[in-house]
Amino acid sequence: MTKANELLELINSLWYSAKIGADPGLELSYTGFVRCFEEFFNIKLKKLFDKRSQLSARKRNPTPLLDQLKSTYLKNITDLNSGK
Template sequence: MKPFTECRIFNYFSLASNQKHAVSDEEFASSYTEYEQYLYDLAIEPVSSSARLRYLLHSKVELVSIKKLSLHAPVAEFYLDKCLLLVEMEIELVNFSVQYPGAGEASSSFFSSLHWKGTLVNLMELISSLDYSELITDGNGKRISFAGIVSAFEKLFNVSIPKPYDLRADLSRRKKSCSVLLPKLKETYEKNIVNCGIGK
């Protein structure tokens, strides 16, 4: 489990306590969605209940400590309260699973034998293009967040993508070409698609 303070929203709370730094509603909303996904990933991670509970309680301590600061921004206080409620809910779920073992277990867990052989930068290029295209949704047709897509790809390809937002930002700073992987995929696809259906 990576430190919960790596989540962007904790950094935004810190910035909100300083009147010189303003954080937009959109940044808080997207970082909260990322934190939701973060806690969901923790809930399905193969660790002991005591380790998960300790992690959540540490998160709660950090959030309660932040709440005692003057955040100077109603939107920051709103998302801070939401994060606290979210962590408290997860703590209750862990306690419930300890009290009633097996009650909330899924019938099967997702396991992938796939592995990504390329670079993380190339994988982020692929993830970002899918995120911007808005082609990936949940079962209700709601768009999956960038953090959700990253998490899905980590599980699919058995890879860890640290600081995905920073990695995506690095793509925008490329000087020669914004895209390296996608043109190669296009070339490979067009080169081989003509052979489909003719026994090759």
């Protein structure tokens, strides 16, 4: 999996969670949402909708990056709580 696909996996997860949005009264499109990340990371993601379809079509291990992030987060929380 390429780094662009990993970033897009994260972006899609945030988009579908509906936890991030625009100011009240403003509508944020999917492409506008992705553009925010492109600007922040100074990158250009091409073929957004093709890649989004490819990510959703994966059958095996559908969220490798998110699973890794969750595992790392939980480990760090456990380590902090145990004083490591």
